[in-house]
Amino acid sequence: MRKKTVGTRKLLFLICVCVLLATSVAVGQEQTSPDWNSHDFSFRVLNIMSTGQLLWVCGTDETVAVSSDNGAHWQVKHQKVDGALLLNIDFADSKFGYATGTGGLILATVDGGETWVPHSGTSETILQASFADLQHGLVRTPTSLLFTVDGGLHWTAVSVGQNEEDIKHFPYTFSLVALDGVHMAAMLKEGAAQYESQAFVFTQDSGKSWNLLNIPNVTLYSFLRSEARYWAVGTEVIHKDQPGGGYAVPVALYSSDGQKWNHSTSDLSGCKLEMCTVCNTRGCFSSNGVISRVFLEKPTYSAFPATKELTTKWASTDFTVCFVGSNLYCAALKELAQAPSSAGSPVPTVVAPGPLGAPIPQGPRCIVCGVDRIFIDKKAQGAYTIKLVLGVGKNGTVTSVEAQGAPTPEVKRRIEQQTQQWIFEPYLKDGAPINVKLNTTVSVNVIKPR
Template structure:
């Protein structure tokens, strides 16, 4: 009944939404621009899915869906809490924001398989039972399950709101999860149903292991170890001989087990837990994870980059050189030679010789970034503190450190084109490069004020704004600057123009200044707020947006002459805004917040964010090329394609698709362009991922424009997905469609 009510409410809302749009535009039929309606449908679909708390399946087959992904650090900057791997090159990483990152080629390429979106919980552990079935778990009482080798993951609830730490599955059906407040949870039907096993109140339970359906161990706070001989129906405390927190435990045989924890603690039992003794430990580091491949050989990892190894059933251990001092949270070996470790700042290590040598697979830098700008889809710059600068010539796939600005107190950069670049910064710094950033010359010495932003209206006309109301202007591409009087004394943070004569500046205490004479004079405009205003963006001579502290969003429809507020749904500081037209825009801000709109800000959606660090700036070229930068070197790109690769191009290619009419009743034509002759399968899915129609199954289609027809006569009104794939896996696309009866 709850599901029926929810679906009914959704479709009523959908119809009212479209009706209001039609009324607002003064039309009386559905004979309007299909793409415009399609954009609104997209935004409503996103709201619908994000509000479905009992939505258990996520359609993840669309590698061309647009979402935020890491360009730096790569493949993520989030801590890796869990790792597992298979002999055929599959590697899975469990991270915060419910992200599972997968490689199918031993770390050459990485793709985000689940994410981001269904929940913001941190994942602490991940395991594969066989080639198809795997599980991951973490905060919020969630369990993620895959039955197709990690291509898609289903969300299940173990115990809502309860932090879960580690899991152990003996097979596809029988598993246990350790949790907060001394609880263990058990399933015998693959996670569909869970029973609660009480162990000890107020104790956090971390590592858990079972060697068969009866014998199990769980460890936790203050050296606590509990054992069971009946599958967890009864847990009995064992004498560990330590008060150090124990983080993980593993059986080697039914009688022998090893537990590791704080201060390099290693405990061994040879009698099923009746007694525990201390093993020699070569470290005082906090040991987080332990993994054995057989009854003798194992590894453990922990703080300060510690990796230790044993060859004698855990009796003695020796250190291995990991090549890092970062905290390592997870370690996993496929066999005696091939292993993986993961930890803080997205660090991923790999060994192919049993750990004698560890190779850093993750790439990138961790410098805080505050400004980003692109001159085209390929050429861009990102700026950080004290002249830290990175340049890309391939759309952000690779970012190369630039030494030419080291030591300079730069705050903002503008690319007039790929060769002519201007930066501004502290103590009145203004520099220009005419050779793509290889060399720089000072072009202004007239102030010691802090300059926060530089902006060019065209190749000649430019401005810089900063502290104490300073405004600088150039009319020759930045070669010479002079100061403009504004009679405003508070800090100014951003500037943008509607055209060659009209523009606005935003700043402290809700300040908006406007000019209609190319910046020679400025008038104060009413903002209706005292919030600090951080960023402004215009898309044409009418539409513009401003963002600032306390979730402030302002919009103008008359070129900045008057402004009105929009609802952001957050009180966080919003730092930067970018639009590509009057409908599509994005906002970034504190704690990794990402907002998006597809209707000019009438609705702002809180997009799934892959980070929790501050995002400071955003730049957009079109809806498939948007970049955001922030603290810890975070560089994100919003666009098509799940594959994140530094070493070779993605196999998946995009191609044009369209369906008309959309919305439709009951027949629609689906068009698609193929780059080459291909064997194609076309299937239709409903909103919950169920296949409802097959339009083509392994049929030959030719290069160029092709078309098929979809008849929804026997289907209810709603959102449907058309999935088009080829037999070689080279092409794949999904299109959303709306059936309205």
């Protein structure tokens, strides 16, 4: 009888261990894959880019840091404790780079990032920016789309003259590109998400005049500068005159002036399964787990570990890919001989800043607050209003978030993941920044997969 009791206890112990292991795996699935290495900094990373084999990050405390060993070690190049939040960082070439952020701050480097010097900025936070050189640039603030041709001494609003009413149909600035001292452009959207219709506003004379351009039959997900050209990547509807009204195929367009656009002849087969989105100069996500380098004459492909935590803020070298989430995460890349033949996991959706001309809200002001408006989930369908309970730190970053009223745990997780990336203007009391708790709501639509 005792042997049976001992055996029963052993069996119960094994069952408990199995349950614990199963629970650990389930919880682990909600975390970033162990194939990703997280990096701890004394500041919070807010954005990332790469130039050559260097990775650059920017963030709180007015910090700029660089890694020359694929993200293993980082060297701070500029920092000011309790300084501005740097929201964006980029390089126009190997020597000239810039970082922009709250308070209209613009930092620039002309020595490849060794030193960063403040330059004339705007009076408002800079949400998006693109500079061709130290003199010529284009920025988006909460209220305006501005350009400069004298290094920021003067800022002028982009105006398309007689097309001013037309531009009001596209109030969301999706992406800005200052190509050179003469050519600058912005891709505008009807709505905040990448799948909305778009138009380009561009200048060919250093901002003396601006023109509006619609390219028919395309939906463009990314607009950027690569190899001294404008590039736009998305989908194009072809054979519209045939029964069924045509179908969408991947498209990559390039232009030297913003007015005349050409179709890339590169092989875009890697974009057919999930489409190529969230592009930067190193390539595009063709799925959650694959980078397609569509800007090369002969595209190449790299695989990385798929993760639910993936965001639109990413950069890569030849060997590593990193993204900014609740932390900075990096993983090794594996070269692929050809594009994958089966669809992978979906990639995150790029969301533009709030619309131009929107009223300025009272209280804490969210300056980066994008969230998907459409979610795909096989367990729910319909329109939902989600209550968000947020904790916002003194520096304006979100320290805690709870989404209440989400229809499924997965939708709740994704909304919380996205709102963790929100950034607010630091809220002041008696002239000093303080921590605040906020309640707000977002409206989303959930649809079931086909």
